[in-house]
Amino acid sequence: MSKRSSVKHKLDRRMGENIWGRPKSPVNNREYGPGQHGQRRKGKLSDFGVQLRAKQKLKGYYGDISEKQFRKVYEEAARRKGDTPETLIGLLESRLDAIVYRAKFVPTIFAARQFVNHGHVKVNGQRVNIPSYRCKVGDVIEVREKSKQMAMVLEATQLAERDVPDYVDADHNKMTATFARVPALGDVPYPVVMEPNLVVEFYSR
Missing domain, CATH: 3.10.290.10 (RNA-binding S4 domain)
Structure with missing residues (x-):
């Protein structure tokens, strides 16, 4: 398995979702997380945990870009007039x-x-x-x-x-x-539900 494939599979397993809709995703066969404790019952996530997960999922979808780069995109979206979550998606798709x-x-x-x-x-x-x-x-x-x-x-x-x-x-x-x-959120063909509003909440804490 190449390094790139392992990155994709690791992200899918961590999120418990087939982020890119790929037929070879391990989540298609195993919905539980990676590692020896992956099958344990998941506890309820805190608000911070939910926001962090939404950020990791969106950031991972675009090739797991660096935190520094992703935050810069968010900051530009926040500076622009209009709906910040929609603007964030527009910038990422550009x-x-x-x-x-x-x-x-x-x-x-x-x-x-x-x-x-x-x-x-x-x-x-x-x-x-x-x-x-x-x-x-x-x-x-x-x-x-x-x-x-x-x-x-x-x-x-x-x-x-x-x-x-x-x-x-x-x-x-x-x-x-x-x-x-420039697309709106509803125009982008994500295979899973993305929640850029939670990403905005994460960074604006």
Whole structure:
């Protein structure tokens, strides 16, 4: 098992949910937590515990990004006018690695981060290798010509387990995607319930 796979499986087991909706998730077979005490009856979580869990789940979903980076996204969402939980989701979905994942150029969010890092992606014709790069509405994301025939890319476009959401206009023939609009929480195809309002409560304590 690769390091990346073990990270995904560990997160799923810890949360007790199939966060990415993957068919190979261990939660599909075992809903209890990891370790020798995983099958013990779970105690009721405190308010802090519920908020922490919501934060860990959302942070983990986007490739288990660092706490420092995640907090910066929250702080920007809090500064902006409007509904902070909705803004937080919009900012996370505007990340370049998230759009590459949504466009089905790669099979997982972890692969999306690595794909961008290794310089396989262009934004508006310019090579960008920063996964957290914030895309704007109308930006065109494309896979570099030399990378279009990679086995991982060809396999990802055929994945039946998830669809491209309507806020990303993807063309798998040209391997391009346009970020059509910033989505609201209800537009994002999370396989599990995400609670960004609890994340906001966690950070605003």
